[in-house]
Amino acid sequence: MSQHGTDVLTLDNVESVYGESVLALQGVSLTVPRGSIVALLGANGAGKSTTLKAISNLLGVSRGRVIRGDISWAGKSILGLDPARVVRQGIVQVLEGRHCFAHLTVEENLASGGFLRRPGRRELRRDADRIYDWFPRLKQKRHTRAGLLSGGEQQMVAIGRALMAKPILMLLDEPSMGLAPMIVEEIFDIIQQLNRDEGVTFLLAEQNANLVLHYADHGFVLENGRVVTSGAAETLRQSQDFMAYYFGDGGQAAIPA
Amino acid sequence: MLFLVNIIVAGLLAGLMYALVAIGFVLIYKASGVFNFAQGAMVLLSALTFVTLNEHGLPFWLCFIITVGVLIVASVLIEFLVLRPLVNRSPDTLFMATLGLSFVIEGLAQLVLGTDVHQLDLGIPDVPLKLYGLQVSDFDLFTAAVSILLVAVLALLFGKTRVGISLRAVADNTLAAQSIGIRLPHIWRIVWSVAGVVALIAGLLWGNRQGVQFSLSLVVLKAMPVLIIGGFSSIPGAIVGGLIVGATENLADIYIGPLVHGAVSDWFAYILATAFLLIRPNGLFGEKPIQRV
Amino acid sequence: ADHANEQLYPLFSYRTGPYAPAGIPQWGGIRDYFNYINSHGGIDGVKVLVQECETAYTLERAFECYERYKHGYQGAQVAALFDTSSGFDATISDEARADKLPVVSVAGGREDAVDGAVFPYQFPVLFDYWTESSIVINYIAKQLGGLDKLKGQKIATVYHDSGYGRDTIEPLAILAKKYGFIDIEIPVPDPGEQQQAQWQQIKQQGVNWVFLRAWGVMTPVAIKTAARVGFPSDHIIGDIWSGSEEDVKPAGSAAIGYKAVTVFPSGSNFAISQTLKKEIIDPGKSDLRDTSKFGSVYYNAGLVSAIIYSEVIHTGHEKFGNRPLTPAEGQWALEHLNITPERVAALGATGLLSPLKLTPEDHEGEPSAKIQQWDGHHWNVLTGWLNGDRALFHDAIFAKAAAYAKQKNLPPRPTLTN
Amino acid sequence: MSASKLAGTAHLGGTVSQAPRLSGRRVAILVALILIYGVIPIVGNDYWLNSLIIPTIVMGLAGLGLNLLMGYAGLISLGSAAFMATGAFATFNLLLRLPILPLPVVLILAGLIAGLGGLIFGLPSLRIRGFYLSAPTLAAQFFLTWLFQTYHWFSNNSMSLVISAPRLEFFGYDLSSSRGRYLLVALTAGLLLLLAFAIIKSRIGRDWMAIRDMEVAASVTGVPIARRKLQAYVVSSFFLGVAGALWAFAYLGTADSNTFSLDKSFQVLFIVLIGGSASLLGNFVGAAFIVLTPIVLDILVPVLGLDTYIDQGSIANIEPIIFGALIIFLLIKEPDGLASLFSRTIRALSIWPLRR
Amino acid sequence: MVRDVSLSFLGVRALTSLSFSVAQGEICALIGPNGAGKSSLLNVINGVYRADSGDILIDDQLFSHPTPARAAKIGIGRTFQNNALFRRMSVIDNVLTGLTRQGKAGFLELAFRLGRYSTEQRIERAQAEDILAFLDISAHRDAIVGQLPYGLQKRVELARALVALPKLLLLDEPMAGMNKNEKAELSQFISDVNRQLGTTIVLIEHDIGVVMGLSHHVVVLDYGRKVGDGTPEEVRRNPDVIAAYLGTRH
């Protein structure tokens, strides 16, 4: 798996703690090859969010930190890098649980996502329009302050804002949460489209295993802060045992039809 | 009648002076949701630096530039030593840190620059012009002009611009701001530096009035009700709040004071501010907190 | 106990905070004087040990300093405690009584403490604000050409709205009743950085004279605001705490002509000052970082305190021998202190220190002060030592002391034999 | 309430409720009790009792009062000293004007009067939130101190507006010696600490924390918001009032309204934040820090011989710099306040003998 | 139960003349696209929002001037879409808060541990422990909720709403962030509550599979209007619903 050169992101035996006492990750190693879509699976508390935050170095907020191991991106270690620096390298995370700027309008929220690239006014507008095309609902609400939006709308704003940064690697934490089925589909279509057309790499933490494995190339399953299984998405999906064990009775029926 | 008008005018002008101090608070509140108690110390530090340089014979403009330089260095240090290690902590904690900071700044300022009382003369006459019997001086007009200019510039700078939006984003949700690559240190350094310059301006004008000495740092207390009435996050609010506090406080001292055997302006502004809040819980122009469930 | 042969002077200083400018020159005066005395072998051979304790002008820290030094320091005894803030002597009153430690407040203590029968351990020496009112009114009368001219004059007192500021309300009411002037009382809330309304009121009411009882930043703001409304500066007479260089310098040219009462006249032409200049200041041994403060009002205030302490010790030596005094001996010495004009001259303090005679009944001495005027660079003394009409207030003050004794249930002090 | 009950329910700081623990903790508490009520009064000399221990305990108690309001109920107050002043002036006047009342009753009444003040100035909190609450609390600060200073009735027309302890006795036992005052303070603080424990462990404390953490959710869950908020003000002011009375009469011996200035309010705030918000014993640790640090710094200077190198003026200004820097350092290093450091140490100590 | 309710924010209509009813003891699912007004509707029912017009009827009684406090009093429990837990409190304390309005003991009884204090305390504890065990989160009893993973937080919130045994339970996306297995478990639990305790439940959920399996009755909202109302099967076949919500692929 770890073939040199093609690897973009590698986590090497990462351990992390919260508040000096809770050991949340106990030696997670994984690789996300360039241009792939990789799924991170696991039950509540398995450590998915922690893994993503360790990559983007946002653990500090919840008083967590990486105590061992290394995280590297395109061959260089990004461990302990200032979060803004990480973003500068093209890694953008969509946080779990709709972190919008409540007092800023939808438009300002989206714009703030683009600041990093220092685009001109024109370009900013064009990029925003692209987001509005994907999420027409946001266009109607563009002058509403994001804190007043419905849960799903906020989730769209958070995703849209991250897309505005035109990342090379996008870390998505439960993107489908709270979204209507139609929008979930839309989002995965966008993911697929960006991946295919622009070569954006995705690392997704997602509960809906069937759905995400449908789109992903590869999957890692976490349990208690450890990677317990990994493999090509197809293989995982075929493994009835695995699906049943981790995610209920499994099978195709899980996607509502 | 003229007396009454004069009292009100004097109050309004005093209010603008309060507002100058209040604006410094607003800036930092806007950028971090934190009430910066060290603003008073910054006023003291900047005025002391300026006066000391001036007493060594440097020309006015050079003193100004060097002082601004000192304030920028101070902002960088504060960001690095205090704000960065406390990133993402509660506003209470940060408020507390600014209290600690005010001790450090006040101590340092007095240690290095001494505890002496200095005279500061900006060379603007402070003698009433007697326009239609109004007691307004050149200095008053100058203060008013400076306040209005400052508000205009800051409103532009921190309005819909990139810096303005980033600033509000940081105050709203630091975590999310970090996740999209907003450089908190950068934003903070900018804001603290600008707040420092505002403190310098306030320090110069107040210093001209009362001399440059430790008490300058106490004008904070006068800025509090102004801030509260205007709303913590609104720059124009600081001006309006200042005008309201200044005018009513003077009237209260003259017309209520004698009834209760004492000066009432100590507490009057705070009671007024409370009354205002009962009607508008976030001040006149403050942002409503948004909490959807 | 390696300082057992020295006499302790605990100095409760404040070198930081809003009042530091008033403090630092005082500590300089005190330390320089003792430095000078010690370099000449001490007071009758007993050296003075100055132990400084920073209070930051807060009561609690002063209180802690008191506890730390009330029993002396490494063997050095304290004969009397010189307090440095007027709030403190009120706070410490009961403690000092219990500890039998005399507390001296130079020109700023509580008036009723002059009654040595009720306050055996408190010594508000030299001056009090009641007398000050009387001195000011007398001075105004003199300018007008006689006490009878006071009738109908409007005299406003602009005061710091605190216990200290309100102290003159009562005596002024008594004086106004006696002389028929109109007594206008105008409070300014702490810290007093904004006084436009007050001074406009003064202007509007056609006030003739202003008695300014300010503190800290309130003084320069008052002087400047007076100039703004066009009130003549030479018709404002400041209180002793509104009459230092630090008070007028920030007001710039507006302060020219402004007058103030002083117990500690400024200047460096007194004989003792000249000696100090030669022996302490010029050789660079002064405590002052900024020697331009030498000879300022506050520096001289420090000198006066130090001289009084030395004289107390000296007085004690005459009775108890040349050794460090205990608090009890200090109290005796204080109650028998008599600095005659000759003694003042011998100390080189003529013009700086007014003669001072205390008795067990009278813990203040004859209060006296001078009037000085600011010319833009220096304070110039306009008068000699003026005395107020102390008899006028005697009953009122002693009645207060008696009321205090009753409230506290204090037994009458046994009559002192001597 | 007996000591054994305390042993069963006490815990050090934090909001986590812990099941009754190993007897090591009980032993620790017992040792503490013996130390506080048995050893200290005997071995402590005047200086230690008067200027270090008594002020620490009293300020700790004040911190406790504010912590109930701020740390538990999430209501900010910058006016704590005003309620301390209310307690002090109330005690003074009650002792003076109603001589039949014994001291404990007076203290309770004074606390209740302060509580009433808290209730009045707490009313705006039903509408005002967050840092804007500083407005009514500062109004209380400035208004109440002004009131006590302006109307001389409150200080019984004393010169210089200072009130002093009329009598400190408890059923004939004179408490005015430093030992007596210490015992008065330590006992009062101990009892009030127990009361505070009981309150925060009950539904009231839970409701306060719920309001603090999320008011909307609390109201949906059925927490009576208005009543709980006002109760928080009353309880907090009660504690502050008693602390104020002790400060004035058991510590300083006298007081005036300057004693309870805004600076004092800030000190109380410091104590809460340094000691640890939503922690009970942390207040006393915080108070020790606030009271002792300046003194230690002041004493350390001559001990280290620094005064021969640096002049007095510089030393005086270096002290606040160190103090401020220490505060910032603590905030960075100990986000949960000194209480957590303290409880970690205690925990380490209590398992240490078992380890070996 | 809901009659002619309208709600608007600064001119933006969130709900337009909405009427529907939920029978006693049934599980009613609310579905609809994002921003359709589902959460707003729950907010109106328990008084967080004030409707511009229209009425809420509970047990055929007019529920006038709803406020959160009154709603809690008449037995409406609620969970939130964005977890609204007391983040710095422990799990057990969060759940106990759900019982706060049951308590009768007054301030002094509580402060001095007198009178009804101990009985109440015991009963409360027992109730809370039961519910924790029921939801299988007893192990986390003393954990600070803010530090729990998202999925567990949702359960704690449910426990807090349930512990007081409400008549009417409003659940706003209780299963967001859970995996299939966990959803199935929770569905089972909700249906148990409904059956065993007779609690009426209104539930917002985007997982159509769950909705189908769990609810007796489905109401579909779009742009603040009702576009469908009926049994799960009816609704699922409704072309409007497919167009607006489910998407054509299904």
Ligand SMILES: Nc1ncnc2c1ncn2[C@@H]1O[C@H](COP(=O)(O)OP(=O)(O)OP(=O)(O)O)[C@@H](O)[C@H]1O
């Ligand atoms: N702020 C925190 N403080 C302490 N422990 C935490 C904190 N955040 C998470 N944890 C712990 O870390 C572990 C991993 O949590 P994480 O949030 O990464 O799980 P997850 O897989 O994302 O779960 P979910 O699907 O519920 O989001 C959990 O055991 C959790 O209790």
Ligand SMILES: Nc1ncnc2c1ncn2[C@@H]1O[C@H](COP(=O)(O)OP(=O)(O)OP(=O)(O)O)[C@@H](O)[C@H]1O
């Ligand atoms: N307090 C408010 N102020 C302004 N607009 C609001 C407010 N509350 C809700 N809205 C608006 O009302 C609409 C409906 O919101 P609601 O939260 O009810 O949607 P929802 O159906 O729950 O959506 P989701 O499935 O995404 O949670 C949204 O467009 C939202 O922006």
Ligand SMILES: [Mg+2]
């Ligand atoms: Mg997660």
Ligand SMILES: [Mg+2]
């Ligand atoms: Mg919703």
